[in-house]
Amino acid sequence: MPSYKNREAFIPFSRNDIIQLCLQDGQLSAKDAEKFNNFCQILSAYYHFRFHQTLEVIKENYVPFNPSTHIQPLVPPTLDQYNEMEARVVEAFNHILERANYIPLSEASVQEALANKSLIDLKTEVDFNDFDQFLCYYQGDFSKTITVKKLVFWKEQRTIEVFERIVILIKFKEPAYFLSQKVEIDKLKFIPGKMYVYFYKDVPQLDIDLLFPNVTTHMTWKDRLLFGVPAIGAAIPLVLKALPNLLLLIAAILLVLNATELIAALNIKPEQLRNVMPILVATLSFAMTLGGFAFKQYTTYKNKKIKFQKDVTDTLFFKNLANNDSAFGRLIDMAEEEECKEIILVYYHLLTSKKPLNSEQLDSCIETWMENKFGTTINFDINGPLSNLKEIHGKVMSNRGEISLLQCDSEGFCHVLSLDDAMEVLDYVWDNAFRYNGIDL
Template sequence: MSNIRESYIPFRRTDIVNLCLEEGKLKAKDVQLFKEFCDILTAFFHFRFHNTLESIKDNYTVFNPNSDVKTLQEPSLQEYEKMEAKVLKGFKYVLKRANYIQLSDDIIQKSLEEKSLINLQTDVNFDDFDKLYCFYRGDINQQITVKKFGFFKQKRIIDILERVVLLIKFKGKGYFEAKSQKNKQYQDLNFIPGKMYLYFYKNIPKLDLDLLFPNIQTSMTWKDKLLFGVPAIGASIPLILRAIPNILLIVVAILLLVRADSVVQSIEVDKEKVRDLMPILVATLSLSMTLGGFALKQYTKYKSKEIKFQKEVSDTLFFKNLANNSSVFQALVDIAEEEECKEIILVYYHILTSEQKLTPELLDQKIEQWMREKLGVDIDFDIHGPLNNLAKLRGKIVYEDNNENDIKEVPLLSYDQQGNINILSLEESKMILDYVWDNAFQYNGC
């Protein structure tokens, strides 16, 4: 199990808000203001993430293997590269805001090299990919029961990734056309070259990460090969030794048919036995059937494991799949929006209700301790993200008797010379958010 404390907050935003209200630290007059602050904050970030989603969707269209819309004009190579860069930038940004962690290539390779739950050799050709990104959230362990030798049951602890997001962009058509001339497996592809595939899964064992790749290939393990070959060879040796005389007779019979009498004369064999071919053929057929039976039995066992593997793949795709391709972006943006708001609400609430000045470090510790005591979770709170978001919210605080033109914009959050955090009151913070909303759309004539 991973020792990394994650930043993800495993509770709903509404539950976080209610927990803050139930704690009783807010003044009675501030309770309604706090609710309204949380509502307008959530609406603003929903709008902001909606813009992010629209940008990603617009640029992803040409890479979407399931797209049912057409472009009026195919993008140039330069435009194509810019669109790809925007998709990947938005993808990484959203996952970071959703508190997902990127799996390094080394970890992916190590997971694929380890023994899977199904003892079958698998291979993923990473050279087929132009881009590959894998993110996860929730690295836990789980106890399972597996059968050993067909009837013994053994308990194992395996690592589970609670959420996995995989982005794969395959190389272009030319690459796979060249590969198909050398390798038959590339002649019938189950994906479209040059397209970008996204997968969103739940509860994936680290050992089974290979199931998620569309270009996975299976083959016999060294154990399968031994079980396939050794019994057949072992059984064939005594049969071959017994059959050598009959094999010799067959050779002589063939030589007689081709009138190679001179060669036959040098072989000491009873020609009468040669003329009676039926026993020879029966013995040969018996040998062939025995050897074939051993080979077929071992091959059937291997195919049974392969079918079991394909069922595991099908179950993963059906029962553990949360979204594919463009719908992945929608799901991730919803998560990122929720995470962003929860973090900002927690930061704002704890600064607002603190009886002492707080630095970012003290605030981080305070929130993490609050999460442990109130919710029983140990997280690595992302303090800098929400602080930066609040500091970027700038606006004008305008009262009825003030002229807005004479008032300068101020940040909702700032720092004093000692590095302590200062925030505006709830009433003033609401005014800042109102101002931000009023200026979110700047259309001429409105």
Template sequence: MASYEDREAFIPYRRTDLIELCLEDGQLDAVEGQKFREFCSILSAYYHFQFHGYLESLKDNYAPFDPDADTKSRSETTSQERAAMESMLVADFKSILERANYTPLSQDSLQRAFEERSLIELKTHVDFNDFEQMVCYCRGDSYKIAGLKKFFRKVKKKINVFERVVLLIKFKDESYFASKRAKPDKLKFMPGKMYIYLYKNIPKFDIEFLFPNVKTSMTWKDRLLFGIPAIGAAIPLILKVLPQLLLVIGVILFITVGPSHLHLKELRPSEEEVRNIMPLIVAILSLVIALGGFAFQQYTSYKSKQIKFQKNVTETLFFRNLASNVRVFQSLIDAAEEEECKEIILVFYHLLTTNTPLTSEQLDNRIEVWMDEKFGTQIDFDIHGPLHNLEEIRGKMAQDGSGATNTPDVAILSRDSQGYCHLLSLDDALAVIDYVWDNAFLYSL
């Protein structure tokens, strides 16, 4: 069973399309093909029912932390209850992400990504100490061509992107931010709440812009482009106001230390200049206005640059956001349900059509080669999950009312002592999955 660093377990086909791909392979006749469809249909219904339960659990545990909640709680949760709910939520959330074939990004990986040059040229900082919980997963590590403006012309650049990024962060409580002297009305989030985001096509080295507490500043390049013209504009201004500046300094020194201590001719005003207060006032006002106007011009230029940066960030997040907070759960549940069903369908189909028994390693390699040769799609198939799931699907094969209800349950898949996989016949497997679905929701009369 090969392991590939440049491949993912994600299967880039819809479940219904994958079923058709299996049937188009030509290994099943028309009758078997119809039974295979029926098996896949019942399997999908069964897993949809299962994942609905996971969705309800996620929503229940998320309720105390939801910043968008518009419903009232019938009772306040205690701190111990909230801690338990948070722990269960995060554990279930990670499990769903992994079942949807997402891979985790550690804090160290994020820090390395932050240090790389991004498409939006900004100096950024994310304070991870603000978080009580931080979970980041991605899927679809690929390359895309992006158009960038460079020196009045547009160039194309190959960039590394994550096709899907999921971020869960829970901020610390109000007391922590109060200790940092952060003003509550200036925060872009609610302390103590949990924020969940789902994004698409995020450049790998722009991932820091997904964090609500990201702080931005100009890069050294922007500071030079900002500072050099400022210095160039300041030099003639200083030369222009230098006589007034020397006059102001001279008068101040004349009054405070006396004329005997003024040795420089440039700083020694005449008695007439000292007595005539109007030129002094005019000099001070012209100096203040000139320098103030220049400072205001530079400040306005900086704020304009900052607003432009913020606009770029906002547009990036707005057009790439797929869902946020509780709505993320539905998207991930759908993705996990699809991935799990697709994996089981591939394993079931290839065991159904093989002429010789296969070990898990042989089956894994067979599926990967089949996907590559038939469709030009390279994946790193995860064989363990679907094998376990097929072993867990157990039921009765006979349902004709002949007393077979007392027979023991049978698993759709079993493995012998040598590790070979054995699958029930298509008819028996269909009977078992049908029995499991009929008994998925039991109640007492």
């Protein structure tokens, strides 16, 4: 079993489980429990609507960059429009990953992970100069013990770090860049100018290079030494032994070719050729041995490459969760889920608290409640849901102006509206989601 570290701000339970546990907590009367359940359902529908707007922005602007699309724009975007559309997609990507409680992984951190020795003994390289955009986020990491084969009968236990979820966005440079590098575009494994989004699970940090479509493999220094040093070592005595008898070797070859006139021109006696045959046999034997060893080392290297390609295939097939436009849809669903869970937890604990709570006390209260109820430790993100509750405002019967679901007093204590008033605010928000009657409310 993997040993998990703290799960950051991510809440590893469904929204429905959170709601049900609040209802079963015994802090609400039967009447208020029904109201709270309705409040959660309406709130979830509201956030579904809000994130649907984000999805529409992505769908509208991702078309020119989507390598999987079969849809073509009616009018190709201008250069300025193209750059603006790219910026909107990147901004939306950052927005939904942050809302889903994913943690950004810098390019420097990724390159550091790539620099470490992979689980496969091959040298891999990823050229970040190929990218116009590179963004990486992860969620959850755990330690895992694996068995690595070292020699025929020797296996080694290793502890590796694994990303539980990892998302990568790559925007490749335009075709002109690759043409300037004298690259054959038809042989690339990606389409220049397109934006790729990859969503994977359970990827070892040492194998993050498997996720890049422009990864290349080379011999390690160990492979090169095993390939070159024995070859040079075997070649030196061979050459030293052959040099004094080079003329005899040439004559022996000419004898095999029945070139008697050339042999006579070299002024070599027949008995000398009889003595050179063992040298020729030894030379051929050395050459065959050397060639066989070199072939064995090259075959070992090729087998490593085949294993690497198999691991790439297994990762792409078994660990892939979504790609490109489908990845955006799935990530938005996760962001929506996280936002709702956080807001529900904040509203519930402020609603049922016997005493006023400031943001720090509320954060600690929720983390303790989660540990007691679920047996898991999280680092709850208190600022996000507090800000979201403040942003949801509307009119209620008891107040002429608009009022927010959450307010903070001068002493920093947080207060939420009662269930009845909160339902009225949400109802007002829904009624005014679209304003087609021209009336300024």
